[in-house]
Amino acid sequence: MFGIGKFGIVFGALSLASTAAFALPKATEIYPDMGLGYNIGNTMEVPGNQGGPTGWGNPFPDAAYVKAIKDAGFNTVRIPCAWDSHASNGTINAGWLDSVKTVVDLVINNGMYAILNSHWDGGWLEDHVFDGKGFDKTGEVTISAATVAAKQESYWKQIATKFAAYDEHLIFASANEPGVNDPWNGGADNGQWAFDETRMQVLKSYHEACLKAVRSTGGNNATRIVVVQAPRTEIDKSPLLASIYPTDPAGDGYTMAEVHFYPYQFSLMTGGDEDWGKMFYYWEDQTPGNDAAHTCSGSALGSKSSIDQLFGGLKSRFYDKGIPVVIGEMGAVKRFSLTGDNLKAHLKARAAWYGYTVTAAKKNGLVPCVWDTGDEGDGNFTIIRRQVNKFGGNVGDITDFETLNAMREAYGLAALPGNSIDSIVNQNPDIPEGEGKGAELTYKTLTSDSSEVGTLRINLSGSNTDLSKYVGIEISLKGSVTTAGGCTGAGDGCGEYGWTSMDLFMMTGSSWAWFDAPVMEQADKELDGSKFQTFQIKWDDFRTKPTDLNSANAIGLNLYGTQVTGTIVFDYIKGIKADGSTEIIDDFDKKPQAEGIATAKVVPISGTSAIKPAAVAATSKMFVNVQPGLVTASFSTTSAGMAKAMLLNTKGEVIAQQSFSTSKGANAVELRSTYRGVAMLIVRQGSQQLVQKVILK
Structure with missing residues (x-):
């Protein structure tokens, strides 16, 4: 990989020895060029044991998709990434490193900055920000922070070595949301286990392990920008990061801080109102006017005043001290539970919120990176299409012009022609009162x-x-x-x-x-x-x-x-x-x-046309007993003959099968398998087929 640095210096594999004499630009010099950021979410961070990049429904990023990101006005791409689930005995698989390199190259070759992070990946680091006894999702556990830090250092040394020749357009990020999965056990932090200075010292050691590893590989990595995360990436925890900031062997100026911004009631809350608060469908003056209870305004988290206050605090805490801040993730879901005019008001409110948020971020020395998962169903964040097999169209189609254009305006870019809100509302119309x-x-x-x-x-x-x-x-x-x-x-x-x-x-x-x-x-x-x-x-x-x-x-x-x-x-x-x-x-x-x-x-209901019935085979009764390693199916047949029993996993693969003879009347068959989880049991004799989902123990 070769690149031209900010100061016109050519960096590449042949110039590694000489680049050590030239420091890459500092974070404050890079920040103005980073512009608006975008996440390739639910892709490279999918753990290897959950299917890797395509395991959660997205295709592997291709040239058309990444070019569409650039054409939409984004200049920074955050690449959430898994590493631990792609490693054996502490060594990251070489093929996986090459796959990640493919995505990084697509981003940088389109003239954008790439932020490559270490994401959740089973929580090996993220869920274990403590030393000794603590809590993760499994309950109380004992963790050695030194062991976690050693793994962090080892992985980042391998990653940094792979990308040593890249110029300042590649940025590393130490973690994702450290501590965000702390259990809800009545602790001091909104019910979560408290994140205090002692735990911040542990998080500091994890960040310093990353910094030590990256700097040790030399060359451009000696001064490459590394992003370090606040506890849980919560803005109200950022003072802990500011006061216990990791020490960088490169000296001051070569790190950025990271927070995320999802004001819960407006951004993520689903399932209806709670006794402690309402769902916010609307925002500020983008509201039907008769639903103030569901409008984010005043001092509510996510309102104009709260955004100004929170982002202003980040500016004084970090940017004014030479540390730009990356809002690594931000966004608000689309709530398709609404219909008609209410849905239209909601979608307009989202667009206005995105526009105001990125404007405030730009003003306060922050790089806003919108979260995008690729899905287009209820609760989605998606702006640029990639799941064409599911939603049609073409890779790179804009699915949310209003939100995109609100953000483009904040960065002085002309609006792109298109209308997403009307097409969405037309698919979710109001139904007259009184009609079922x-x-x-x-x-x-x-x-x-x-x-x-x-x-x-x-x-x-x-x-x-x-x-x-x-x-x-x-x-x-x-x-x-x-x-x-x-x-x-x-x-x-x-x-x-x-x-x-x-x-x-x-x-x-x-x-x-x-x-x-x-x-x-x-x-x-x-x-x-x-x-x-x-x-x-x-x-x-x-x-x-x-x-x-x-x-x-x-x-x-x-x-x-x-x-x-x-x-x-x-x-x-x-x-x-x-x-x-x-x-x-x-x-x-x-x-x-x-x-x-x-x-x-x-x-x-009254206006729904009758759906033409199709030929669906009757489901016969089958009694199934599941024991560890053993499935027994009991059933009846109308005649004797040869039959076949099969267990299929969720990929449709046969994990156990047996051919056997049946007699007229009651029959039973046993299948053995070490597989654990959801499977389908199929027993077939002639034209008769019995099907039942089972949970294998």
Whole structure:
């Protein structure tokens, strides 16, 4: 990699020996050129054991996508990155380093700055900012801070060596959000375990391990900019970083500080109002005017006054002392639970908030980097399209012109022609009062050889959180989903075993315990596209009887399958009382949350055209018992013959199978597997096929 530095000095592999005599520009010299920043989120930071860069639905970044980032007006790209899950015995895989280099080169070759960080990656550093006894998501643990720091130093020495020849357009970032996953145990910090000066000393040692490693590799790394993070990257914790700032062997001027900015009620809060505060759909004067309770204004976090105060504090704390600040992540979700004019007001409010926030950042010596995950469903941040297989269009299409143009204006750039708000609102129209409403979910799998899931989720709040007054759940739905053969992958069963199943699920209590139950199998019904049917699932029908029903967090339905297409309309979700009566839990007045292969919209029930039913095979009953390493299926057949039993993992791969003979009447088959997690059990004899989701222990 060769590059021309800020002062016209050519840096490259052949000039490493000479570059040591020339320091790269200081952070305050680079800052004015960094401009507006953008995150390639949910990609390079996906842990290797969760599928790597494409594991969370995004394609690997290509030239068209990165060029679109540049063309949109961004001049800095933050690349969240995993390292630990791509390492063996402490050594980062060479192929992974090459993959990261590919993305870094795309960014720098487009004339942008690249910020390469060490992201969460299982929390090996981020969740362990303490020495000795402390807490992570598993509970109380004992951690050696020296051991974590040694791993940090080792990884950054390998990374820095790989990128030693790059000029100042490559910036390293020590961590991501250190301590953000501290448990909620009644501590001093909004319920979290307190982050105090003792823990800041530990975080300082982690940052200094990174700095030591980078500087030790010499050349351009001797003065390369390194970004260090405040505790949890929370602005109100930045005074701790300022007072216990890491020492840089390069001297002053070659580091930046990092915070993130997600004012919760406006940016991230979903699931409805809480007793401690409301969801903020609107912002300042961008509001319907009759909903002040849901408008972020005054002194609320995320309002104009709070942004000015918080960013002004960062300026005096860091920038005025020669340390520019990177807002490594910032953003506010799109809430598609709103419809019509309310949705339009919400989207305009988001755009205005983004514009004001980046303007204030620029004014106070901050580099604002917007968060972008690639998804375009409810709760998304996306500005530039990349998941074209799911959402259509082309890689690089702008999906949020209003937000982008508000930020471009802050940097003196002309507005790009386009209208996103009207197209989104037209897909989520108001439905006249008095007309019945329902939720229409459309399902379409993206691959032909892997199991995928589409989720309808209802986040509960208020009185709806207490489900203990019910004995079960009733849903009303109509529609059809079909499966088809023809997958292109190689392997046993490819193109032959398209399947689908539906489960009701719930999450309860402080631990968000998961419980689920089959819907069609339990009710012994098929989907009907011509009329609504009711399905009742009692608590006793669940695979494990639910607990903590008085504090339920969410309920919903998962549609599992391969090679699935179809549409289902849900009329309501009700609770069933002991006397057999029912009452509404959710009537879909607002668009529900849809995830995975499902997309949702609110539709009038009375005006919904009948969905043509498709041929869906009846689901026969099968009793399944799961023990560690063993699955036993009991079922009945109408005739004797040869049969085959298979277990498929969520990728559609066969993990266990057995051919066997059946007799007329009751039969049983056993399959053994060391696999753990969700799988599909398929038993097939002639034209009869039994399918059930199982959780292997």
